[in-house]
Amino acid sequence: MPEPLEIVIAEDNYLVREGVRRLLEDSGRVTVLAGVGTAVELLDAVRRLGPEAVLTDIRMPPTHRMEGIEAAHAIREAHPEIGVVVLSQHTDEAYALALFENGSAGLGYLLKDRVGDLDDLVHALVEVSTGGSVVDPVIIDALVRRRSRDEADPFAALTPRELDVLREMALGKTNARIEEALYLSSSTVEKHVNAIFTKLSIPETGVNRRVAAVLAFLQRPSGDPRPIGTSAP
Amino acid sequence: MIPRKAWFVTLGVLGIGSLSYVFVVQGFVSPDPDPGAGLGWPLVGVLPLYALGMWLLTATSSRVALYVALGATGALVGSAFETLVRTHPDLLTTPGYPYLNTVGITADAVATVGLVLMIGAFPDGVIERQWQRVALGTVWVCLLVAPLTLLTTPHVVLPQYLGLSAEIDNPVVVPWLEWGAPLVDDLVVHPWLPASLGVLVLVSRAFTGDARTRARVRVMACSVLVWMGSWVLWMITLELGLRDTPLGVAAGLMTLSMLAVPVALIHGILRYGAFDVADADRARLVVRSSTTFIAVLYGIAVAAPALLLFDRLEPVSAVLLTALAAVALLPLRGWLQRAVTRAVLGDREHHVALLGELGARLEQAMELDDVLARLAEGVRGGLDASWVRVQVLGADGQAVTSPAGIAGDVVGDAVATQDLIRGDEHLGRLELGPRRRGEYDVAELALLQTVARQATTTVANVRLTARLNEQLDELSASRMRLITAQDEERRRIERNLHDGIQQSVVALIANLGRARQRLQRDELRPLELVELQDQAREMLTDLRELARGIHPQVLSDRGLVAAVESRSSRFPVPLAVIADERARATRFAPDIEAVAFYTVREALANVAKHSGASCARVSLSVDGDRLQVEVVDDGSGFSSGGRGSAGGLTNIRDRVAAVSGELVVDAAPGGGTRIVVDLPLSGAMSESVSVPSTVERPVATDTDDLDAAADAAIPEPALSTDTLAPVHRAEEAARA
CATH class of the missing domain: 1.10.10.10 (Winged helix-like DNA-binding domain superfamily/Winged helix DNA-binding domain)
Known part of the structure; x- marks a missing residue:
């Protein structure tokens, strides 16, 4: 059994955030260092806690547009060793293309439905933490x-x-x-x-x-x- | 034909010369004590007529004016001849007298002929009937009085009004023609016959002519009858050989009644513009000469009492009488001057009034046909036109028969037209029939231009108001349709939520409850939970589609091209999306993006549902400050008015119109469909920043649907209260 992967979760909806945290921690393969509600808090937590991977929602306060993608770019730029999986409700390929517009290394784009597939989710986090890429089949x-x-x-x-x-x-x-x-x-x-x-x-x-x-x-x-x-x- | 100027000079010299002679001799050298002679006749009887005739010569081209001047001059020359002979009776015995005598009788004949023709041909020289023309034509024979008498009469025929009698042998009489002497005497020498003919013609015209002639001739006929009556009376007293008081009274009456003739002439000028005096290019001259004429008349009238009573008054009394007359007649003079000015220049004053009045009239008019009618009526009244027609031009440049403003009965061709042009837009045309009297002059045509300009503005304004009202109606209708569409959309969403997702949630809850029971009984298998998870996932997919239908988030987040491309990947028909660099690189104002995307969505919905197309294409391009959206398919197309897509097209049209865009639909049965929407990128509506990424946006408004976006785009500011206010007033006025 490898060391649990250390991650930070960013999700503005409390129920979803805590649900995902419990789901991942219950697996024993992931340690959630922090759960935050905004992109600003996320960047702060990443800087402070230095996780191996980040799981972030795409729409967060304040504008509820693409804060998750902007945060992912910022994290990848500042900390190339940290992988980021963006969880999204959008099936529009435009968002995935926006995420990958500067390269896909260490980045993943998954629909939120995937929280039901624990294995896929954990695997995606592991994959991006090692510089790989993940794209939702949709x-x-x-x-x-x-x-x-x-x-x-x-x-x-x-x-x-x-x-x-x-x-x-x-x-x-x-x-x-x-x-x-x-x-x-x-x-x-x-x-x-x-x-x-x-x-x-x-x-x-x-x-x-x-x-x-x-x-x-x-x-x-x-x-x-x-x-x-x-x-x- | 002798030029008018030559007539004026000749008659002026003869008349003034004769008058001056009579005035000097009778007034100062040797006043004639004989009543009926003296200064009364030349000054009171003839001078006004003479002055009027000379003035008319300068003011009009009427033949009758010449008759007046000719007759009056003849009378003055005759009067001078009489004065000459009466003050020098020894002339009668000189051998040359028979020849000198012809001057006197010819002058009398000229007076007779001139006045008779004037009476008969009044007011404009036009005589209606053949017999009247023949009768008046025979009068000219009188001018042959000198040779006729010299040839036929054994004794010299002295002038009628000389008041002397002498038997002077005619040295050139032809004896075998002497039989004609009585005939000549009755028909030519005596003015009975020509005078009777003139009066007969005038009276017959006054009673049997058409209504217009009757109206014009009546006053003159009455005046002449009075004058002739007193003349006959005077002739009778002369024939009877009466002297002293009876003769003096008769002569005075005759002299005074003679004044009725110029009065009747002036009446004609003032009342109905006799002699065409109102012809505007002569108007100034007329006024000037009439001022002189009135001054002369005034002088005569002031001097007349004292002169007439010259021999019976002390100098002091004469001066007093004259001063009294001057004061008493002063208001009359002023009135006459004003009346003449009004009659002659009245048109010009009326023109100015017309402009002002027309402006006020047009201001009150709200409907186009009302404006045109008022315009036509105003111009007709102001320019004295027989008819006026105002037509507006339609979009095709052809005159529109309705609405049109028509005043008077349109007969024959227009003699003057004036186009109504504003900028480079040809709005309409103003046509004038012939002038009721005379012809239009330069000043009147210039006035017409001014009026036309004024009218053009009004016509343009009224048209604009009408167009604005139309647009307002269309805008209200389109807003109604948008609201209806929005309500329908809301109901559809509610139905989807209620019948679809809510029911799924209920099912999920029930299944979860069942799973809990089975868990308690230790019967729950992992696969059942997977099924529940799948059920929840399906719900999520449904919700996602619903949210997308309400508002595609990708449009706000990634822009128009991304949203259209995203749509294309879900489109059942092969679809190409072509976007130029600027379209890809630019974020447009939210309302423009919403309208453009909505257009694509509706057009593609039509393609998928109706067209049976094998492929389709969406092109997005930016040209200058316009965004062009084109949706083309190779499907069945449709004829306008057919197919169920009309509703969709109306929705597109409404939304496009809301952002001042243009929609072109190009479709023919079997030929595919092409929809092009052209949207303005600049302007008040798209000034908002492209993407408000830093602006706090409540979650609730994040799912605002397209309708709301399009609603917000309705150009409210373009219809500020300022613009609407006049329209409302117009409507109220129309209702009132």
Whole structure:
């Protein structure tokens, strides 16, 4: 059993904050150093307590807009060794792209639904604390949907099963955990992962970096969208 | 045709010369004791008519004016001849007298002809009937009196009014023509026949002419009848050889009644502009000469009593009488001067009055047709036009028949037109029919321009007010629609919350209760809790979608392009989103972003629901200070008025109008649909800062829906009370 991960939680809703704190501490794999309600308090706590990772809400006082993302950027800049997972209600990919606009290392974007999946949540915190990246599959879906409208786009070539694997990969899962989640054999997962990287023309990379690679690819602008009326159905 | 100026000079020299001679001789050298001679006739009987005639010569081009001047001059020359012969009776015996005599009888004939023609052709020289023209034409024969008498009569025919008789042999008589002597005497020498003809023509015109002629001729006819009556009386006394008092009375009556003729002429000028004296380019001359004329009249009237009674008054009494007359007649002179000025220049004063009055009239008018009617009526009255028509031009530049202002009966073509132009906008046209009397002069046309400018402003204002009212109505309707749409949206949200999520929460509570019971009985399995968790997750997803429907948070947080792109990833039809650099880089005012996003959302909803399109495209671009949003699909399109999207389009239109934007819908059945919305980025509504990131924002308002944003964007400030107030007043006035 590794040392519990030391984290700080930022969430303005008291019930949610305490619920998540209890959930994580009950797991025994995480120590919550502090729970705060605003981004300012968060930055203060990070400076004082030096956690390994931060779990923060996206909307907090005073403006209830994107304080969590701004705080994540600030933390990553001031303390590159601290990972940040942003919890969000927004399924709009725009927020994830905003979070990752300066690079995805040590950053994670999860929907709040994930608090129900303790393993995924803890794993994401561990992943970002080691410089990895985590993206909620919902966001991957949205990005892929947008890209795969263009038949020429590489994403359009991915099979549904490969997309399933991609979603799990985005959560920072190792091949072993993907096998577990999708009830697939080790070789099948490996085959799908290789196919994904080949189809997207992304050079094979370590598990730790492959989410970042996929994200980098997704953030690249797709080919020119098809003009109206110029293509046969 | 002898020029008018030559007439004026000739008659002026002859008349003034004769008058001066008579005045000097009769007044100072050898006053004639004979009643009926003396200064009475030339000064009181003839001089006013002469002065009036000469004045008319300068003031009008009427033929009748020449008749008056000619007749009066003839009378003066005749009077001078008589004075000459009466003061030098020995002339009668000189051998040359028969030839000198022709001057006298010709002068009398000229007087007769001039006055008779004046009487018959009054007031404008137009004689209606053939027989009247023939009758008056025969009068000219009288001018041949000199040769006719010289040829036919054995004795020289002395002038009628000489008052002397002598038998002088006619040295050039042609014996075999002597038979014509009585004829010449009756028809030519005596003025009975021509005078009767003139009176007959005048009276027949006064009684049998059309209404206009009757009205104009009646006063002159009465005056002439009085004059002729006293003239006949006087002739009878002369024929009867009566002398002394009877003759004096008859001569005095005749002389005084002669004054009725100039009075009738003046009446005609004042009453209905006889001789076209009101013709405005002569107006100043007329006033000046009439001032002189009135001064002369006044002088005569003041001097007349003393002169008439010259031989019977002591000098002191004469001076007193004259002074009394001067004082007594002074008000009369003033009145006459004012009356003439008013009659002649009245139009000009009226013009100024017209301008002022028209301004006041137009101010009161609120409706366009009312303005046009008042304008037409005012111009017609002011410029004495037979008709006036004012038309406004429609948007296509064609004259609109209604509303139009028409005064008088429009007959024939317009003789003057004036366009109503404001800036480079052609608002309408003002047309004038012929002037009722004479023609329009430069000053009147200039006045027309001024009036037209004034009217243009009013027409523009009234149009503007009407347009404002229309916009106000449209604005009220659009606001009503927005409020209705907002209410419907609220009901929809309430329904979703009540029927959807609330029921799910109830189910979750029930399931949790059941799980607790099963836990107590140790029957609870982990999978059941996973199911409950999934149930809660579904609720969360539902809530998220609902929140997004109320207001896409990404729009406020990440801007228009991010929000549209985010939408595109959920869109069931392949959708391209193209945004230029400025559109991506700029955060627009919240109301503009809200309207633009709403446009895209509604348009895409239409595409998804109705069009059957295989692909669609959203373009966002910034051009100058305009944001252009274009939504294009390759679907079925629609004909305007068809398909269920009309409601959606109306909503878009309302919201776009609320931020002063423009909406263009380009759709044809089978040809796809193109919706372009053009939104202004500058202006009062978008001056707010792009994103108020540091402003405290209560959580509750964070979920403000789009309708609220669009409502806030309704341009209230543009309709401040200042602008609305006149409109309300206008409406009240209209109601009243």
